[in-house]
Amino acid sequence: MSTAASPAIAAGANPFNPKVVFGMVVFGFAVFVALLWMIGAGMTDRSANNGEAHVGSKGLTGYAALAGILEKQGNTVRRVRTQPLLKDPGLLVLTPPLYADGKEIAKIIADRRYIGPTMLILPKWESYPASAIEAESKEGWVLIGGMQKPEWIKDLETYKIDTEQTGDEKDKRHIGWTGLGRTGFLPDPRKQVVVSQFVAPLIKDDAGNTLAGYWSDYGVYPELAEKAGWAVTETGTDDNGDTIEPDKGLHPLIIVAEPDLLDNWGTSDEGRTREALQLFRLAAGHDHATINFDLTLNGFKRSANLLTLAFKPPFLAATLCLLIAALVAGWRAFLRFGPALAEGRVIAFGKTALVANSAGLVRRSGRLHLLGAPYAALLRERLAQRLALPRGADPAVTEAAIDRAQAARDSQSKPFSRVAADLRAARKPTDLLRAGQALKAIERMLTR
Numbered sequence: 001m002s003t004a005a006s007p008a009i010a011a012g013a014n015p016f017n018p019k020v021v022f023g024m025v026v027f028g029f030a031v032f033v034a035l036l037w038m039i040g041a042g043m044t045d046r047s048a049n050n051g052e053a054h055v056g057s058k059g060l061t062g063y064a065a066l067a068g069i070l071e072k073q074g075n076t077v078r079r080v081r082t083q084p085l086l087k088d089p090g091l092l093v094l095t096p097p098l099y100a101d102g103k104e105i106a107k108i109i110a111d112r113r114y115i116g117p118t119m120l121i122l123p124k125w126e127s128y129p130a131s132a133i134e135a136e137s138k139e140g141w142v143l144i145g146g147m148q149k150p151e152w153i154k155d156l157e158t159y160k161i162d163t164e165q166t167g168d169e170k171d172k173r174h175i176g177w178t179g180l181g182r183t184g185f186l187p188d189p190r191k192q193v194v195v196s197q198f199v200a201p202l203i204k205d206d207a208g209n210t211l212a213g214y215w216s217d218y219g220v221y222p223e224l225a226e227k228a229g230w231a232v233t234e235t236g237t238d239d240n241g242d243t244i245e246p247d248k249g250l251h252p253l254i255i256v257a258e259p260d261l262l263d264n265w266g267t268s269d270e271g272r273t274r275e276a277l278q279l280f281r282l283a284a285g286h287d288h289a290t291i292n293f294d295l296t297l298n299g300f301k302r303s304a305n306l307l308t309l310a311f312k313p314p315f316l317a318a319t320l321c322l323l324i325a326a327l328v329a330g331w332r333a334f335l336r337f338g339p340a341l342a343e344g345r346v347i348a349f350g351k352t353a354l355v356a357n358s359a360g361l362v363r364r365s366g367r368l369h370l371l372g373a374p375y376a377a378l379l380r381e382r383l384a385q386r387l388a389l390p391r392g393a394d395p396a397v398t399e400a401a402i403d404r405a406q407a408a409r410d411s412q413s414k415p416f417s418r419v420a421a422d423l424r425a426a427r428k429p430t431d432l433l434r435a436g437q438a439l440k441a442i443e444r445m446l447t448r
Contacts, residue, residue, distance in 0.1 A: 022334060029330070033323065048079070048300050051130075051142035053123050053259060054095045055079055055293035056300065059142035060265040061125050063095060066276060067293055069267065073277060074288040081295050089116040090290030091283055095259075096297040098123045098148055102155025105297065109253060110158070119254040119283050121262060122163060123150050124192045147190055159215055161196040163257050177211055177261070179203030180227055180278045184271040186260050194257035200228035202254075202279065203261065211258040212279060219250030224282060254283045369427045372435070376420040379439050383416075386447050402446070409445055416442050 048056020055063045056079060071077045078085065086092060086108055096105055105120070112118050126145040130137035147165045167175060167190035174185035179202050186205075193209035198217070201210040202224070214224050225232045256279075260266045267273045281287060295301070362368060377395070384391070384398050387405055399417040406416055419442065423435035 018334075025330065025334070029327075048295060048298075049140040051127060051140050052097060052298060053121075053125070053127070053263065054097075054295055054298040054300075055093070056295060056298075058140040058264065059127065060144060060263065061127050061142060061259065062140070062264050063093075063121075063262060063293065065264045065267045066262055066273075067291075069273060069277065070280060070291055075280075075284075076288075076290045078290070078292045079295055080292045081300050083296060083301070085292055086294065086296065087111060087115055088290065088292055090292050091117045091119060091280070093119045093121065093291060093293045094297060095121045095294065096123065096150070096152065098126070098150050100150070100152050100297050102152030105152060106156050106158065108294075109156075113251060113253075114249050115251065117251045117254070117283050117285065119256065119280075121256045121259050122153070122192065122194075124148075124165070124259050144188075147192065149192075159196070159253070159255075160198055161194055161255065163192055164195055164209075165190065165192045167191050176206045177203055177258075177275075178206075179212070180275055180282070182271060182275045182278070184269065184275065186258065187265050187268070187272075188260060192257050192259075194255055199255055200225065200230045202228055202282070203258075203275070205258075212254070212256040212261060215253040215255060217250065217253075218245070218247050219252060220246050220248045221252050223285075224252055227282060252283065254279070368429055368432060372423040372426050372432055375436055376423045376439065379443055380416075380420065383443055383446060405446055406442060413442070413445075414438070 048054065049058050049062075049064075051057055051059035051062070053061040053063070055067050058064045067077050067079075076090070078090075080086060080088075080092075092108075092112060094105065094108065109118055109120065124147055126148050127142040128145060130141035130143050133143065146169075149163055149165060153161065153163060167188075169188070169190055171189040173189055174187065175189055175191050176183060176185050191205060191209075191211070193205065193211060194213065196210075198215060199210055199213040200216045201213045203210070203212040205211055213228065214221065216230065220232065222232050256262060261272060262276045262279075267276060280291065281289075284291065362371065380395065380398055380402065383389075383402050384393075387402065389398055389401050396417075399420060403415040403417050406413060416439070419435060419438045423432065423439060426432045426435050
């Protein structure tokens with residue numbers, strides 16, 4: 001049996017202020033999106049200020065100061081923690097520690113020769129956290145120990161370079177340097193120089209040793225060659241006597257053997273800072289360059305994840321569409337639902353519910369056309385009673401008597417018998433309704 005459920009009844013006014021609820025939902029949504037963005041952007045990564053020789057360090061051997069100065073000069077500086085950015089066409093600065101993997105360094109350099117310029121800053125100092133001795137030292141402070149040659153340099157076989165470390169910490173002289181049109185002094189008399197006939201010197205010490213230079217291969221670097229005083233690469237021959245043409249597609253490799261020219265200790269002097277900025281401009285090839293300081297070799301590598309990709313093109317567009325869709329769905333839900341409702345009875349009391357249930361049953365059964373004849377008979381018997389006609393008479397006789405009573409009242413209207421016949425013959429809902437209404441009108445006319 002079909003049932004008509006009674007409407008739900010409101011249980012009372014909403015105990016929550018809609019504006020307060022809306023504000024809480026918006027605030028929570030914004031905080032959630034901000035958290036996802038911070039995770040994807042790497043803002044939740046651990047601090048890199050551990051006192052070692054890399055861009056995240058604010059100790060004497062770090063390069064945080066240089067990165068900040070480069071940013072203020074209009075360059076785009078990035079602290080790289082993921083492998084894909086190592087192949088960005090901008091200048092890549094490698095600052096590997098003393099015990100890095102030399103083969104990995106060589107591969108990174110080799111992969112970039114036709115992508116963009118690379119600067120390799122060799123490590124020099126053994127440093128220790130200052131907190132080990134001084135309890136009141138700040139995070140990132142270090143104590144400088146002795147010099148140590150990087151063990152991995154022997155793995156850079158292709159570039160045939162080596163280093164020498166000279167000087168005595170008891171020597172009160174600060175060793176001078178010359179290059180790029182400037183002169184100055186190192187912050188400490190102990191120094192590290194690069195030894196290779198294939199490195200064109202850009203910055204030298206007082207003894208003429210190379211502190212920084214570029215790898216002189218068969219690439220074409222006219223500006224670097226001019227600063228080094230070397231001839232621009234011309235056609236040459238290899239070990240087998242074969243002719244080698246200059247390769248204009250190669251990008252330069254800058255090698256800095258003396259890190260005190262660029263680190264936080266070194267940039268404490270204005271002259272060294274200006275020389276560092278000029279060296280970076282030469283390495284990048286132009287002003288306002290993109291400079292990527294590597295942190296992957298220093299133990300801060302971060303793998304790419306879905307959140308990282310979600311907030312970067314081309315996936316950023318899809319992420320924004322999803323966020324907008326979520327906002328629209330939330331807004332529609334906020335407007336759709338009002339105060340809490342108490343559920344009413346499944347079957348309501350009263351004749352109205354009974355009639356509604358019966359009508360629903362007939363409608364669902366698809367037998368509306370069967371209602372015509374019973375309804376016509378019902379009205380005929382009711383009119384016969386009201387007009388005091390004989391009970392139990394033949395239906396045709398009763399309908400004829402009703403027709404005569406109707407003609408006495410309104411001779412122009414359609415007779416009851418014909419309307420009843422139309423109702424019994426009706427099959428469509430509209431025809432049933434029209435004939436039923438006509439019979440009901442005749443009844444009202446005769447019973448007034």
